[in-house]
Amino acid sequence: MFIYNGLRCYYEIQSLDNTDELFEVLYNFSVGFERLLKIAVVLLEHSDLSDQEALERSLITHSHLDLLHRVKKCATVNLGKQHNDFLGLLGNFYKTLRYDRFSISSIKTTEREKEALLSFLNRSLDDDLEPSSSLFGNVNDAKYKKFIRRIVTKISNTLYKIIKIRASELNLYTYELRHGSKAESVFIGKADIPSEEILWKELLVFFMNTQNSSGYIDFLRSIEPLEFDPELTPDYLDCFQSDSAKSLVIGELETLYGEIEECGKRLELINIIGNPNFYFDIPDTENES
Numbered sequence: 001m002f003i004y005n006g007l008r009c010y011y012e013i014q015s016l017d018n019t020d021e022l023f024e025v026l027y028n029f030s031v032g033f034e035r036l037l038k039i040a041v042v043l044l045e046h047s048d049l050s051d052q053e054a055l056e057r058s059l060i061t062h063s064h065l066d067l068l069h070r071v072k073k074c075a076t077v078n079l080g081k082q083h084n085d086f087l088g089l090l091g092n093f094y095k096t097l098r099y100d101r102f103s104i105s106s107i108k109t110t111e112r113e114k115e116a117l118l119s120f121l122n123r124s125l126d127d128d129l130e131p132s133s134s135l136f137g138n139v140n141d142a143k144y145k146k147f148i149r150r151i152v153t154k155i156s157n158t159l160y161k162i163i164k165i166r167a168s169e170l171n172l173y174t175y176e177l178r179h180g181s182k183a184e185s186v187f188i189g190k191a192d193i194p195s196e197e198i199l200w201k202e203l204l205v206f207f208m209n210t211q212n213s214s215g216y217i218d219f220l221r222s223i224e225p226l227e228f229d230p231e232l233t234p235d236y237l238d239c240f241q242s243d244s245a246k247s248l249v250i251g252e253l254e255t256l257y258g259e260i261e262e263c264g265k266r267l268e269l270i271n272i273i274g275n276p277n278f279y280f281d282i283p284d285t286e287n288e289s
Contacts, residue, residue, distance in 0.1 A: 002032030004182035004191055007152055011145055011193050012242045016129065016138040019114050021244070023098070026113055029152070030064070030094040033087065036159050037067035039174065043166040044074035064091040075162045079155060082124050086151050089120050121147070145194075153190045160187040200240050215280025223269055226256045 006028030013021045038059050045055060061067065064087040071077055097113045115131040121144060122129050129138045164175035177184040185191050210217065228236060229252075238245035257263055272278050 001182045002028045002035070003152060003156055004032075004186050006032060007149060007186075007191050007193060010140075010148055011197070012244070013140045014242070016118060016140050016144070017114065019111050022114050022117055026090065026093045026117065027098065030062075030090040030098075033064055033090055033155065033159075034062060034067070034094065036156070036163075037064060037071065040071045040075075040159055040163050040166070041067055043163060043170065043172075043174065044071060062091060062094045064088065064094075066091075071159070071162065075166070077158060077162070079158055083151060083155050085120060085123070087155065089116055092116065149191060149193065153186065156186050157190065197241060204237075204240070219280060220273070223266075226253075228252065228256070 006025050009021065009028060010025045013025065016022070041059065042055070046052075065084065068077065068079075068084070068087055093113055093116065097116060111131070118129040118131045118138065121127055125143070125147060160175070167174040177187060207217075207220070232249075232252075235245065235249055239249055257266075260266055
């Protein structure tokens with residue numbers, strides 16, 4: 001869950017200069033991979049003869065690389081330098097950088113996690129992202145999204161395979177994944193967020209242009225639309241792919257709702273949309289000419 005959330009948050013970021021957004025990304029990644037590594041360590045190192053309390057104490061660590069080293073002692077881990085560097089970045093963030101806001105040094109700089117991430121991208125891609133504030137900023141373009149996704153899914157799938165093999169040897173079911181879960185998306189579906197982005201856009205085009213009918217579609221068509229500003233279409237579309245974009249448009253929604261006389265009735269209709277417990281009749285087309 002944490003790994004998927006981190007990747008989803010990263011895909012929503014438009015600029016690599018906002019430290020609050022980068023904090024959320026790195027926090028989710030660091031927690032997710034730490035837990036995944038510890039699961040692998042427990043499965044690989046545990047035995048009836050081992051000191052259980054000592055094993056538990058040894059897991060009180062936030063060093064991703066130390067945990068990876070323990071996994072490597074018991075299993076083959078096919079990860080390269082970039083993957084190790086990324087885990088090192090996460091370990092450094094979780095042990096040190098996430099506390100920077102509470103230290104005296106934060107008075108001088110509050111962007112150390114940003115500097116660390118951009119330095120990692122520069123080293124890995126031989127790029128020239130500017131860690132310090134620049135005039136034009138650092139755009140999180142498709143190249144960086146693709147690279148981070150490749151790094152994240154490679155580490156995730158490598159560790160998941162190790163866990164699956166070891167769990168099977170122990171007749172455990174730790175590796176089982178709920179169908180449709182975020183974990184399944186990461187470990188089996190390789191977190192195909194680019195396809196998820198295409199999906200909502202294609203669905204939007206479908207709803208706007210379909211001439212077909214169904215109980216649900218007829219219901220949607222029956223609701224009178226609010227008078228949003230067509231000139232702000234790019235801002236509205238961004239709400240489908242970014243939580244931060246929603247905060248920029250929510251004020252306009254509140255204004256439009258303030259102009260509705262019977263706001264409660266409209267909310268009752270709107271809340272039906274997406275409700276899995278609400279069913280619509282299938283239109284009877286047999287008697288249509």
